Amino acid sequence: MNKLLKNILRFFAMIFVQVFVLDKILLHQMITPYIYFVFILWLPFKINRGLLMIVSFFLGATLDSFRHNPGFHAAACVLIAYIRPFVINLMIPQEGSETNYDEPSIKSFGGVIPYFIYAGFLMILHNAWLFLLEAWQFADPYYFFLKTILSTLISLLLLLIIEMIFYRKQKFRTNTV
Amino acid sequence: MRNIFLFIRRHFNLLLFLSLQIFSVYLIVTYNEYHHAVFSNTANNLTGGINSKYADIQQYFYLKKTNDSLLKANEFLYNKLKADFSLPDSLPRTYIDSIKIDSLTKYRKYSYMGAKVVSNSVTNQSNYIVIDIGKKNGIKEGMGVINPNNSIVGIVTEVTERYAVVMSLLHKDSHISGKLLKGGETGILTWNGVDPNYISISNISKSAKVVKGDTIISSGFSTAFPKGMYIGFVEALYKESGSNFYKIKFRSATNFNDLQYVYVIESADQQGVKEALDKIKKQP
Structure with a gap:
């Protein structure tokens, strides 16, 4: 399938799952399971950094318009879009892996653990920035940290399930072409 | 350069x-x-349409609960029917109802409009509810919203042509005045942004006699709600040190998790009260 079309479909699928399935779930009145930002984690390696941030901004703004609170998710998404290239540079195993594969996955990161560190780090950043913006007036650090950590764990669990259900074929492209 | x-x-x-x-x-x-972001108007019309399609499907799962609450509401209304009361002959005085039935509209202070909930949230710190009636049905900002069982849901904050956005009680900026049913002391509701369905009321003086389970009703001081709408039931009492007031945590009478239908209250006095208040503000 065309890469652009695939990502557009993914964009809408993520928003719909987030708004109509996960937003209806409330675990222990504290955790909201977030999964929509996996769209940002899965964007191709070669995407322009400016474009990456603009696409992420629109992803967040779309979710915000469903929730009638403009700005919150947009800000968090732009933050992880900005940080993403740095994390990829740190976590990619050997020189050239990002040219051999299209997009971040367990295979292109060379193992489950580096991939989940990459995902987990960006998720913590997203959640922390989002909850910080939401909290604004309520200074309760203990609640804030617990909420961030637990929400991230739930998101990681969801990511693991998604990776197992929807196996993404990753073609190995040699860079000798 | x-x-x-x-x-x-x-x-x-x-x-x-x-x-x-x-x-x-x-x-x-x-x-x-x-509450007037540039994009909110267009976004409401777009996402409102998608949300109402979703709500159409979702409401089937709540039919049983909706039926139960309507049954309760009907029971409440039946018990108010005049035909069910008879005046015993031995009563020394007969009370005559002073309301003229044929000109009832003249005395009407509040009227109610039914609406379906299109989208709802409880997980954020600022929760909004979207309902499927808007400007063309005569909805205005500042109107009160209740559920079928006479419990307060929130206040309309934004209106578009076909939808209205209601700031739910579970919103950190929502400050409605409430009152203890027993003693009559009034206070201000605040939500801490953490537990859905648990709200607190402050400014109740320590001389008030409050016990767990007491009912909190609307005070009738604002034009949004008539007096006596249910707000919640007292769960816990906290004495604020250094002040003369209680802080009372209560369970909201409305269950915000499964709102399906609501009523919007139109108050005939709203315009008059607003004009009077504006006059005071204009005076130096």
């Missing part, structure tokens, strides 16, 4: 990042203050 362009080119990503962040924060701040 050349250096400026070089600087922008070199740090383009950082600058883009910062400007998008500032724009987002700007949206957050302005929206919370005025």
Whole structure:
């Protein structure tokens, strides 16, 4: 399938799952399971950094318009879009892996653990920035940290399930072409 | 000049990042203050349409609960029927109802409009409910919203042609005045942004006799709600040290998790009270 079309479909699928399935779930009145930002984690390696941030901004703004609170998710998404290239540079195993594969996955990161560190780090950043913006007036650090950590764990669990259900074929492209 | 362009080119990503962040924060701040973000009108009409399709499907799962609550509401109304009361002959005085039935509309203070909930949330710190009636049905900002069992849901904050956005009680900026049914002391409701369905009321003086399970009703001081709508039931009492007031935590009478139908209250007095208040503000 065309890469652009695939990502557009993914964009809408993520928003719909987030708004109509996960937003209806409330675990222990504290955790909201977030999964929509996996769209940002899965964007191709070669995407322009400016474009990456603009696409992420629109992803967040779309979710915000469903929730009638403009700005919150947009800000968090732009933050992880900005940080993403740095994390990829740190976590990619050997020189050239990002040219051999299209997009971040367990295979292109060379193992489950580096991939989940990459995902987990960006998720913590997203959640922390989002909850910080939401909290604004309520200074309760203990609640804030617990909420961030637990929400991230739930998101990681969801990511693991998604990776197992929807196996993404990753073609190995040699860079000798 | 050349250096400026070089600087922008070199740090383009950082600058883009910062400007998008500032724009987002700007949206957050302005929206919370005025509830009129530029994009909210168009976004409501777009997402409202999608949400109402979803609500159509979802409501089937709540039919049983909706039926139960309607049954209760009907029971409440049946018990108010005049035909079910008879005056015993031995009563020394006969009370005559002073309301003229044929000119009832003249005395009407509140009228109610039914609406279906299109989208609802309890997980955020600022929760909004969207209902499927709007400007063309005569909804205005500041109207009160209750559920079928006479419990307060929130206040309309934004109206578009076909939809209205209701700021639910579970919103950190929602401050409605409430009153203890037993003693009559009034206070202000606040929500801490953490537990859905648990709200607190402050400014109740320590001389008030409050016990767990007491009912809190609307005070009738605002034009949004008539007096006596249910708000909640007292769960816990806290004595605020250094002040003369209680802080009371209560369970809301409305269950915000499964709202399906609501009533919007139109108050005939709203315009008059608002004009009177505006006059006071104009005086130096």
